[in-house]
Amino acid sequence: MIQIEKLRKVYRARGRAVAAVDGVDLEVREGEIFGVLGRSGAGKSTLLRCVNLLERPDTGRVVVDGQDLLSLSGGELRRARQGIGMIHQHFGLLGSRTVAGNVAFPLEVMGVPRAERAQRVAELLELVGLSEHAKAYPAQISGGQKQRVGIARALAGRPKVLLSDEATSALDPETTASILELLRDLNRRLGLTVLLITHEMDVVKRICDSAAIMRDGRVVESGKVRDLLLRPGSELARGLFPLPEATVRPGTTVVDVTFEGDSADRPFVSTLARTYSIDVNILGGAVEEIGDARIGRLRIELPGDPQINAAQLAHLREAGLTVEVHGEAAHDGEAAVQDETAADGGTAVDGGTAVRGEDPLATEEALS
Numbered sequence: 281m282i283q284i285e286k287l288r289k290v291y292r293a294r295g296r297a298v299a300a301v302d303g304v305d306l307e308v309r310e311g312e313i314f315g316v317l318g319r320s321g322a323g324k325s326t327l328l329r330c331v332n333l334l335e336r337p338d339t340g341r342v343v344v345d346g347q348d349l350l351s352l353s354g355g356e357l358r359r360a361r362q363g364i365g366m367i368h369q370h371f372g373l374l375g376s377r378t379v380a381g382n383v384a385f386p387l388e389v390m391g392v393p394r395a396e397r398a399q400r401v402a403e404l405l406e407l408v409g410l411s412e413h414a415k416a417y418p419a420q421i422s423g424g425q426k427q428r429v430g431i432a433r434a435l436a437g438r439p440k441v442l443l444s445d446e447a448t449s450a451l452d453p454e455t456t457a458s459i460l461e462l463l464r465d466l467n468r469r470l471g472l473t474v475l476l477i478t479h480e481m482d483v484v485k486r487i488c489d490s491a492a493i494m495r496d497g498r499v500v501e502s503g504k505v506r507d508l509l510l511r512p513g514s515e516l517a518r519g520l521f522p523l524p525e526a527t528v529r530p531g532t533t534v535v536d537v538t539f540e541g542d543s544a545d546r547p548f549v550s551t552l553a554r555t556y557s558i559d560v561n562i563l564g565g566a567v568e569e570i571g572d573a574r575i576g577r578l579r580i581e582l583p584g585d586p587q588i589n590a591a592q593l594a595h596l597r598e599a600g601l602t603v604e605v606h607g608e609a610a611h612d613g614e615a616a617v618q619d620e621t622a623a624d625g626g627t628a629v630d631g632g633t634a635v636r637g638e639d640p641l642a643t644e645e646a647l648s
């Protein structure tokens with residue numbers, strides 16, 4: 281539904297050039313919720329604003345619903361934009377208009393006749409659960425209700441795509457949950473494709489089918505959330521299942537095991553302990569419901585160094601688990617914990633030995 285190819289946008293201010301988006305490729309499939317995650321300044325807003333050409337990229341292609349937006353004339357682009365709704369962190373409502381008046385506004389701009397407009401506004405307010413507040417003014421409603429107005433207004437032109445610019449960042453956790461639920465509901469009922477940007481891991485966990493992590497204008501990781509979580513070395517996995525820095529005691533093997541679905545229901549720790557007659561020490565972990573899947577990450581410690589535990593590690597991998605070994609070079613299908621963020625305070629890779637450092641994406645606070 282959205283194809284972004286080799287997108288680049290450079291800002292020039294006071295003789296300095298900043299590549300806010302620096303060669304991004306991204307594909308958002310029809311009907312999915314795609315989250316772009318990253319810290320402040322990573323380039324998320326710029327990327328999102330390039331998708332409806334609120335910002336014009338310097339180079340690259342943006343194709344939405346089959347239309348190459350950069351090739352369209354003024355009138356064609358205006359029509360194409362009707363198919364792309366947008367919601368914002370600070371709602372952007374008109375204080376002098378009622379809730380109904382705010383939702384009617386884009387319909388007036390589109391030249392929809394009055395009677396049809398009134399009917400459409402009523403439908404939209406029903407859709408977001410605000411029918412009873414049609415006559416209220418923005419100052420009289422809560423933040424969550426304001427965002428519902430924003431969503432109704434964004435859907436006025438029956439868009440196929442909704443862009444969400446940190447839509448829940450100004451809301452408390454309970455209201456955030458209800459807005460995310462509404463977005464998921466609209467995505468399913470209307471087949472709406474949603475591209476959202478956020479600095480909150482929780483948003484990705486709750487509603488995203490796919491995700492990308494941006495840093496310094498580039499996408500450093502992207503794919504289906506489930507696949508990313510099961511990929512060794514995934515930043516998303518480390519962010520969603522934060523574990524403290526691993527301390528590997530001499531003569532032990534510390535392993536992060538990621539599991540999902542069936543394997544989550546099998547007692548792999550006790551099976552491992554029984555099969556090899558060893559004591560398995562659990563150092564930490566968490567299990568989360570991600571979409572329809574149950575995914576977990578567990579850090580365990582085995583007696584003996586990794587060479588001695590080759591059979592045990594193979595046993596875990598054969599059980600369908602993702603296995604990452606700390607403090608040991610990767611060899612033969614075994615994933616050592618490593619990542620490319622060393623310069624960022626992440627993992628330092630030294631002579632083939634990966635050592636876990638503090639992960640900048642590990643906590644929500646770190647992202648904000």
Ligand SMILES: Nc1ncnc2c1ncn2[C@@H]1O[C@H](COP(=O)(O)OP(=O)(O)OP(=O)(O)O)[C@@H](O)[C@H]1O
Binds near residue numbers: 292319
């Ligand atoms: N209009 C502008 N003029 C100059 N530089 C800009 C402009 N907009 C953004 N930038 C710079 O581009 C980079 C990316 O900014 P952007 O707002 O896209 O990041 P972000 O990930 O959305 O961060 P935030 O969540 O803080 O908005 C930053 O270094 C920012 O300072």
